[in-house]
Amino acid sequence: MHVAEKERLPRLSLGEEKNMVTQLLVLNITVYILLYFIKIIYQMEDYGVPAFNRDILGNTRVPADPMLLLQKPWTLITAPFAHLQFWDIFSSGIWLFCFGSLLQNISGHRLVVPLYIFGSLTGFACYLAGMNLVPALQSLAAGNGIMGAGAGVMALAVGVTVLAPNNRVFPLLVKGGLPVWVITLIYLALNAVAVFSSGASYAYLFFLAGGALMGYLFMASFKKGRNWGNGINNLFFHISHVFHPKSGKEAGKNESAGTSTAFRAGTSPAPFIKVGGPTVSEQKVNEILDKINEAGMQSLTAEEKETLLRASKEKSGEF
Structure with a gap:
């Protein structure tokens, strides 16, 4: 995964x-x-x-x-x-x-x-x-x-x-x-x-x-x-971060502003995620995740599985 x-x-x-x-x-x-x-x-x-x-x-x-x-x-x-x-x-x-x-x-x-x-x-x-x-x-x-x-x-x-x-x-x-x-x-x-x-x-x-x-x-x-x-x-976040640095609060606020990655509406994804050569659109990754949510992993094509694998390797390299 x-x-x-x-x-x-x-x-x-x-x-x-x-x-x-x-x-x-x-x-x-x-x-x-x-x-x-x-x-x-x-x-x-x-x-x-x-x-x-x-x-x-x-x-x-x-x-x-x-x-x-x-x-x-x-x-x-x-x-x-x-x-x-x-x-x-x-x-x-x-x-x-x-x-x-x-x-x-x-x-x-x-x-x-x-x-x-x-x-x-x-x-x-x-x-x-x-x-x-x-x-x-x-x-x-x-x-x-x-x-x-x-x-x-x-x-x-x-x-x-x-x-x-x-x-x-x-x-x-x-x-x-x-x-x-x-x-x-x-x-x-x-x-x-x-x-x-x-x-x-x-x-x-x-x-x-x-x-x-x-x-x-x-x-x-x-x-x-x-x-x-x-x-x-937002309320729970501010209560739990009363004594946290301001930067942490702002990061949490930005996180809470969006809806789930599975069901976005009217948002613009980041242009690209670089994956060791060819670039993979984050929108493409989210579409594949939506497909998994609706029909399961077995519904993916070989190309879609390869896309997820390349995105996974890039994510692992970032951390």
Whole structure:
């Protein structure tokens, strides 16, 4: 795999700065462990689970009452990463890794966190609307709330499906691999079975629907050249580089200004990349990468593979 692809396809590694999937997983697991041990402490100190629900969960999950949410706006930040049951964090983590890695491999690392956050917020908004506007659910609003990665993961699932529905995965399990849209259908079916078989409140469906809606809108806009995540990425960059040299900030700002190399719109590529003799247009390289994203490596011609090989050798020589 050549250098350009390595920059676009971060490995799952705790030390990889640009692997947003890993960082989201670590954050979700850390919050789960923290809540778990706080609950144990409450039980050991004889405060009891009701006190834990009141003091901790009441200030972690998004309440179903809009007026109560206005008093606790920080729950919009804590709730997308909070889980209390092992199987919730386990299943959410598996699907987060699955769809987050697919999106990161196709479009780079800069879409994962914004889509997860926007999907979660839209899910909370739809949950609040359902709990307070649907007559059958209004009686359940008092004292209820919601948290978890469900809407954020749903946004990633729908987003990557809209972006590259025919991208194939698991080629070793199924000849030719499974299209992304098939994996997403399996995920949707499992969610529906879980909700209807467990007797969970149907308000959770509003939560998931909000994430799905944002996943579609976000990625449809991105394919037209508008990246809604630039603002969040710029904010995170400036926060993380408060004490860094100015040159580092400017470099990050320039990086965040562009959209993914896989789906550019209205940008002018650098004229050429010199590769030890004949020059290779960067636009040509990007077109080949787009073809790989859409149909896989097997779709490349011998000439296109040779172009990537020559670009890889030149990139290796630069570093």
